[in-house]
Amino acid sequence: MTDRGSYDFGKLPCKEEEFRRLEEQALFFWSREKMLLSDSGLTESMRVLDIGCGQGIVADRIARELVPRGQVVGIEPDSSLRSMAEALAAQNQRLTVMPGDIYNLEQPDESFDFVYARLVFQHLKAPVEALREIHRVLKPGGIALIPDVDNGWLTLYPEPPGFSDMLRLAEKAQTSYGGDRFVGRKLAGYMGEAGFVNVATPVEVLTSARIGLDLFLKIITCFKILLLMRHNDKVEEDFFERICRFAREHNSHGWVGIFCARGVKNGGQ
Numbered sequence: 001m002t003d004r005g006s007y008d009f010g011k012l013p014c015k016e017e018e019f020r021r022l023e024e025q026a027l028f029f030w031s032r033e034k035m036l037l038s039d040s041g042l043t044e045s046m047r048v049l050d051i052g053c054g055q056g057i058v059a060d061r062i063a064r065e066l067v068p069r070g071q072v073v074g075i076e077p078d079s080s081l082r083s084m085a086e087a088l089a090a091q092n093q094r095l096t097v098m099p100g101d102i103y104n105l106e107q108p109d110e111s112f113d114f115v116y117a118r119l120v121f122q123h124l125k126a127p128v129e130a131l132r133e134i135h136r137v138l139k140p141g142g143i144a145l146i147p148d149v150d151n152g153w154l155t156l157y158p159e160p161p162g163f164s165d166m167l168r169l170a171e172k173a174q175t176s177y178g179g180d181r182f183v184g185r186k187l188a189g190y191m192g193e194a195g196f197v198n199v200a201t202p203v204e205v206l207t208s209a210r211i212g213l214d215l216f217l218k219i220i221t222c223f224k225i226l227l228l229m230r231h232n233d234k235v236e237e238d239f240f241e242r243i244c245r246f247a248r249e250h251n252s253h254g255w256v257g258i259f260c261a262r263g264v265k266n267g268g269q
């Protein structure tokens with residue numbers, strides 16, 4: 001049984017909403033993410049593992065646009081998310097999708113050049129254990145890239161009433177399921193503990209000016225509301241609409257940092 005920590009898609013209320021949010025999040029960031037992947041050392045003939053690949057949108061793009069002479073394997077434990085990834089894989093011979101668990105990968109030792117796990121680590125109970133497993137499947141000289149959030153780098157101003165309280169409550173709910181909303185700042189240390197070298201964590205800042213206020217608010221709020229509902233915390237029914245109305249009326253701006261931790265497995269050329 002795979003431990004999904006604080007992200008168990010099957011247990012979330014309003015799955016369709018979350019499905020669309022993940023989709024938009026993947027599509028809107030792709031142009032920037034593509035550069036991030038290339039700058040991190042991803043090259044065209046690499047074998048890539050995307051762990052917790054969700055609907056497979058990013059894995060599919062990596063296979064089509066960044067590794068035209070390589071191969072991408074997407075691992076996704078949730079069957080509903082995985083079925084969309086499998087549909088993409090059926091149309092893309094460089095993409096394979098399978099079930100799997102980040103703590104106990106079926107892949108052999110030293111079988112990948114590049115491992116990606118996007119927005120997965122904030123949900124894990126045992127991040128160092130997961131990184132040791134990633135380290136195991138990487139070839140010597142292979143690269144791990146782990147982009148994730150840190151609520152210390154989340155600002156919305158002017159801030160709608162009740163917004164900070166909601167954030168604090170959602171942080172607690174996420175912790176209660178084993179997740180960590182402040183994982184971004186910790187990733188570099190975890191990578192060191194797991195044996196990675198040349199570790200660095202540049203921060204990508206997403207802004208409401210860049211992606212539009214509505215999408216920004218959706219990305220920073222909707223999963224937290226679903227988590228609070230799953231946790232049986234009280235959330236007003238119109239909370240999201242109220243936040244959006246306030247932010248539009250007060251011309252709010254927002255910034256959120258994505259910590260992009262990168263480490264290398266010792267050895268290789």
Ligand SMILES: C[S@@+](CC[C@H](N)C(=O)[O-])C[C@H]1O[C@@H](n2cnc3c(N)ncnc32)[C@H](O)[C@@H]1O
Binds near residue numbers: 055
């Ligand atoms: C927030 S979603 C991110 C999905 C995708 N990477 C993206 O960026 O759209 C977190 C993902 O982690 C997966 N996940 C949770 N626990 C996992 C585990 N133990 N092993 C592998 N994946 C896991 C979930 O099923 C989900 O697909």
